[in-house]
Amino acid sequence: MLKRERHEQIMRQINLHNRVLTTDLVDMLQVSEDTIRRDLQELSESQKLLKVHGGALSRSYQSAYDDNAIYAREAKIVIAKKTISLIKNGMVILTGGGTTIIELVKQLPVHLKATFFTISPFVAIELAKYDGIEVILIGGIFSKNSKVTFGGHVISQLAGINADLCLIGTSAIHPEYGLTDTDWEINELKKAMFQCSKHVAILCISEKLDITLRLKVAGLENIHHLITELPAEEECLREYRSRGLNIH
Amino acid sequence: MLKRERHEQIMRQINLHNRVLTTDLVDMLQVSEDTIRRDLQELSESQKLLKVHGGALSRSYQSAYDDNAIYAREAKIVIAKKTISLIKNGMVILTGGGTTIIELVKQLPVHLKATFFTISPFVAIELAKYDGIEVILIGGIFSKNSKVTFGGHVISQLAGINADLCLIGTSAIHPEYGLTDTDWEINELKKAMFQCSKHVAILCISEKLDITLRLKVAGLENIHHLITELPAEEECLREYRSRGLNIH
DNA sequence: ACACGATCTGCGTGTTTATGCGGGAATCTG
DNA sequence: CAGATTCCCGCATAAACACGCAGATCGTGT
Structure with missing residues (x-):
C-alpha cells in the first residue's frame, strides 16, 4: 500500500x-x-x-462550536467591516441568520437608513436597535437547528420581495462545486433568497473555503461578492476571483 | 467516542x-x-x-431577557403555572409577546406536544427549546417598541389561522371598559388574534386590574379566562367573575 | 551494474494523555 | 439541618503518542 x-x-x-x-x-x-x-x-x-x-x-465539521472562539469573532468583525462598504442608504437588504450576520449587524453605522428583510429572529432583534432601519421579519416554521424561519410559506413570501442585496453566511464554499450545505430545507430557502436579490454576497471565514458538503446550494455564477477576513490578494482566493467573484 | x-x-x-x-x-x-x-x-x-x-x-445568549430584571417575576411564575392547566397536548395556541408570556413558556412541561403561533421572536426562540413543540413565527414589520411583528401582513396571516387558545399579556383591564391599551396598531393586531381563536386567556398581574387606557381593544365578553397571581376567590376579582370570565 | 541518497516503514523505549474509581468536601433541596 | 446530589482530588491503568534507529525500497547518476 x-x-x-x-x-x-x-x-x-x-x-x-x-x-x-x-x-x-x-x-x-x-x-x-x-x-x-x-x-x-x-x-x-x-x-x-x-x-x-x-x-x-x-475540518468542516468542527465549525459548530468555534463560533464563540475569540479568533473567529475577530475574523467575523473584519468581515463585517468589509461588508459595510456594500451597504448604502436606502437599500433593501435580505439576510440569513448565523453569528457572522449578527456580528455584521452589530457593526452597522448608527445612522444607516435602510430596509432589512430577515428570516432570523436574532438578526431582527439586533437590527431593531437601530432607529433608521425598518425591520421585516419573514414568518414561517421556526427551525430548531438553524434558528431561522423556513418552509414553503417563507419561500412564497420571498417571491414577493425584490432586494438590492442578499447577505448570507455559509458552511462551505469551493471554487468548483460552489456553495454546499447539509440541510435540504435550508438549501431551498437559500436558493429562493438568491433568486429575489439583485446581488448576492457570501460572508465566509477562511476556514470554510475550499470545502464541500453533501448538498449543492448554488454555483459560484450566482454569487457576486465573496467576503472573507483575508486580504483580497491572498493566494487561496485566486481561484474564486478567476471565476468572476468580487473578492473583498 | x-x-x-x-x-x-x-x-x-x-x-x-x-x-x-x-x-x-x-x-x-x-x-x-x-x-x-x-x-x-x-x-x-x-x-x-x-x-x-x-x-x-x-455563554453568549443567556436569554434575551435578563431573568432577574423582569418586573414582578414571582407573580408571573404563579400566573404561568396556572395557565399551564389550560394547555393540553395537541392544541394549537396563539401567543403575543411580553415578559409574562416568556415566563409561561419557560414553565411549560418538557414533553408537551403542541403547535404555537406567535408574533414575538423572543417567544419563538424560547419555544424552540422544546422538542415537542412546533413553532410558527408570524412574519411582518418588526416593532421596535413592542418587540413583536405587526402590520397588515400579520393581520392577514392571522385570518388564516384557527387556534384553540389565544394567550396574551395585557397593559390594562377593567370590569366595565374591558381591555384597553395605548398603541393603535397593536390593538388592531390583538383584535385579529382574538377573532381567530376559540378561547382567549388574559394573563395579568394584579396591579393592572381595574385600570383603563385610551384605546379599547375588546370588551370582557370576548375574553374567556382571566389569570392573575391572586387566589381565584379574591374580592377584587368578583366583578370580573360576575361578568362571565373564568378566574384562575 | 552498482553505489548513493532519499524516502518509507516498523520496532523498541520512554512519555503523555484520557479515563474511571474511591473517598471526602461542597452544594443543593425541602 | 439532614439527606441526596454533585463536585473535587489523587491514584491506577490502559491507550495513544513521540522519538530515534535500522532495515527495506526505490530512483538516479555514474
Missing part, C-alpha cells in the same frame, strides 16, 4: 464519516500505528483534516 | 438549549461523570460555556 493511496483512503473515510480512529485505520490499511500516525500528521499539516488524540476529524 | 467529538456534542446541546445537565450528558455520551466534568472544565476554561453546579450554560 503506497502512501498516496493510504492518504486517499483516509480522506475518503473522513469525508464519509467526518471522523476516523487511528486503530481502525491500522486495521483497515494493514500498516503499523506509527505509519498511520505519520500519515495523519502530514494530512493535518496540509490542512486536510484535524488531528486529535485517538484519530482525526473533518 | 473521541474527546473532541464529545466537546462538539456538548456545544451542540448548549447552542440548542442554552443549557445542559451533567447527568444527561453522561447518559447521552456513555462516559463516566468524571469525564463529562473534565470536558465541561476544559470548555469552560476556553470560554466556550459557563460551568455551573449540575451542568453548564451558554
